[in-house]
Amino acid sequence: MSKIGIFDSGIGGLSVLKVIYEKFPxxxxxxxxxxxxxxxxxxxxxxxxxxxxxxxxxxxxxxxxLIIIACNTVSSIALDFLKKNYEIPIIGVIDGAVEKxxxxxxxxxxxxxxxxxxxxxxxxxxxxxxxxxxxxxxEIGSQELVNIVENGIINNNPTYLIAKETLEKIKxxxxxxxxxxxxxxxxxxxxxxxxxxxxxxxxxxIVEYIRNYIxxxxxxxxxxxxxxxxxxxxxxxxxxIEDLEIEVKKIVI
Ligand code: DGL
Numbered sequence: 001m002s003k004i005g006i007f008d009s010g011i012g013g014l015s016v017l018k019v020i021y022e023k024f025p026x027x028x029x030x031x032x033x034x035x036x037x038x039x040x041x042x043x044x045x046x047x048x049x050x051x052x053x054x055x056x057x058x059x060x061x062x063x064x065x066l067i068i069i070a071c072n073t074v075s076s077i078a079l080d081f082l083k084k085n086y087e088i089p090i091i092g093v094i095d096g097a098v099e100k101x102x103x104x105x106x107x108x109x110x111x112x113x114x115x116x117x118x119x120x121x122x123x124x125x126x127x128x129x130x131x132x133x134x135x136x137x138x139e140i141g142s143q144e145l146v147n148i149v150e151n152g153i154i155n156n157n158p159t160y161l162i163a164k165e166t167l168e169k170i171k172x173x174x175x176x177x178x179x180x181x182x183x184x185x186x187x188x189x190x191x192x193x194x195x196x197x198x199x200x201x202x203x204x205x206i207v208e209y210i211r212n213y214i215x216x217x218x219x220x221x222x223x224x225x226x227x228x229x230x231x232x233x234x235x236x237x238x239x240x241i242e243d244l245e246i247e248v249k250k251i252v253i
Contacts, residue, residue, distance in 0.1 A: 001218045004210075005059030005067045007032040009040040009051075010150045011233070012182030013070025014240035016093065016203040020068070021222070023207050024214050028221040030062055032251070035228025038150060040073040041115025041143045041180070048117070052078040054253045056086060058225075066213045068206065069093065072179050073115045076123040089213055096205025097177050098127045104175055104198050108135040111170040111197075114179030116141030124179055138170045139179075149182035152236050160189060167193045174198060185239050224248040 006017050010033050017031050037043075037051050052074050059067055067090045069075045069082075075092030082090050101110045112124040119141030128137050145166060148159050163186060170176075177200045178184055184201050191197070222244065226233040230248045237246060 001027055002066060002213065002215045003028040003030065003062070003064045004214070005030045005032075005056075005062065005064035006070045007034060007052075007055045007059070007067075007074075008071040008181055009034050009038045009073070010182070010228075011236045011239060012146070012149065012180060014237055015181050015184040015201070016068060016070035016206070018240050019201075019203040019207065020210065021220070024210075024216045025220045026216050026218050027214060028223070030059060030064060030223045030225065032058065032225045033228065033233055035226050035233060037227060039115070039143060039146060040071060041117050041141070041146055043073075043117065045077050045117075048074055048077045049081055052082060053085075056082055056090070058251065058253050060086070060088060064088070066091070066210065068210065070181050070203075072118045072181060072202065076118045076121045091206060091209055091213075093181065093202035093206055094123060094127065094179075096209055097179070097200050097202035098124065098131065100200045100205050101175050101177050102128060102132045102135065104200070105135060107172075107174045109173040110135055110137050110175045110177065111173035112137065112139045112177040112179040113145065113166065113183060114139065114141055115146055116143055118179055124177060138173060140166060140170060142166050145186065146180055146182045149185045149239065150236065152239055154185055154189065154239070160192070163189050164193050175200060178202065222246065225251045227251055227253060 125137040
């Protein structure tokens with residue numbers, strides 16, 4: 001049985017936990033939603049590095065065997081830094097999605113929706129072009145859409161209109177990377193607007209990357225931490241993990 005630490009700025013990373021937990025249930029999972037510092041998508045690079053160090057240190061103090069950065073913003077800015085400075089295996093969400101998108105695009109036009117900060121780094125464009133210089137990558141950053149998910153207001157008309165306005169700009173792509181872990185909650189909405197698009201969810205792509213690190217024996221244990229409000233975390237978590245009765249602890253780090 002492995003002890004796996006996972007973190008994000010909020011509930012988005014639960015979309016990653018959900019996929020991994022379903023594949024490898026018999027492990028100990030520690031999830032941190034850094035809600036006191038949400039949103040990451042509008043922070044500076046230094047702030048992201050600082051938060052990622054603090055959360056990594058906390059998880060290491062809990063003796064995890066592996067850390068999964070269930071956040072594209074942190075993966076794009078701090079992954080290399082963390083890998084250089086810590087011995088423990090640390091996995092981000094970007095590389096798997098890059099490979100999958102190249103594999104499945106037919107018209108060579110790939111879209112990426114993410115936080116503004118992830119879009120500003122152009123990490124998806126640069127990594128995709130490094131592997132296939134013939135495709136074209138269109139990156140859009142929208143904090144508004146991230147906030148919609150974090151605040152649980154997915155199924156209403158204003159949300160539909162915001163999503164439509166955002167996605168219309170890249171309606172010619174045949175493949176769309178959900179470059180923010182909050183966005184799997186918008187999958188149905190996106191398919192309503194772009195019915196033929198092939199969606200790449202990075203959470204589904206990291207399963208193969210982590211298989212080698214995980215024992216998957218015995219029983220499962222899930223621990224949840226937030227730097228924000230326990231009650232609101234529990235409420236919002238239902239967007240991704242409605243079937244689980246969860247206990248949440250508040251931490252100050
Ligand atoms: N869920 C995160 C991501 O994948 C960050 C959202 C935010 O805090 O702005 O980028």
